[in-house]
Amino acid sequence: MPLQLVKPRLHELRRIRVVANYQFGRSASKAFLKTILITRSPNTHRIRHIYNEGELLATYRPKDGLLALSIPGGQALRSIFKPPRLRVEVVQGVEEFIEKGGNVFCKHVQDVDPELRPAEEVLVVDGKDRLLAVGRSFFNAEEMLSFKIGVAVKVRHGIQS
Structure with a gap:
């Protein structure tokens, strides 16, 4: 039912x-x-x-x-909160992969909300603050920016998935 x-x-x-x-x-x-x-x-x-x-x-x-x-x-939520709140911004060139539901790797993170913690819900955006996906963070903000390997955000939904 x-x-x-x-x-x-x-x-x-x-x-x-x-x-x-x-x-x-x-x-x-x-x-x-x-x-x-x-x-x-x-x-x-x-x-x-x-x-x-x-x-x-x-x-x-x-x-x-x-x-x-x-x-x-x-x-x-993106329309309510101003950048960088709740956001993980990715570098140019990986948008299509993420839109289809691909995970965000640390090496692709360009900017991030400094208050993010592991296991929080995040908005994955491009440089123009266009929503690409939503997911769950694996690291805090400092780790996402400093690590070069590993998954930064486990994407739950991409805009094309």
Whole structure:
């Protein structure tokens, strides 16, 4: 049976916004408007997915209760936060590979939010702040810039994948 889109209850909307503010920083809750819809787990009745205007914004991660972004969710956060907040900027020439869902290697990182830590959700952008992908960081900002080998960001969704 497919999951049904439903309007969140007031306490669920508040929870989504509080988690977004905690995870991404103040003002992140602006990405999750009152018009969002959610799906619930049929067994636990917990929130699974968050949609806005038919597009998946984020998925609740059951292990830690945080959000895993999708491309529309990344675009919403990109419009709220100014660079370099939440961003990993890559060098020119690797954009196509990353757009298709390829991981970001340390040698391709050009600039990064200095406050990023390992295992955080990040926005992968090019030099013009165009969103290429969303994913999870493996290193902190200093390590991403100094290492020349290894995966810096495990890409979850590329804009073409």
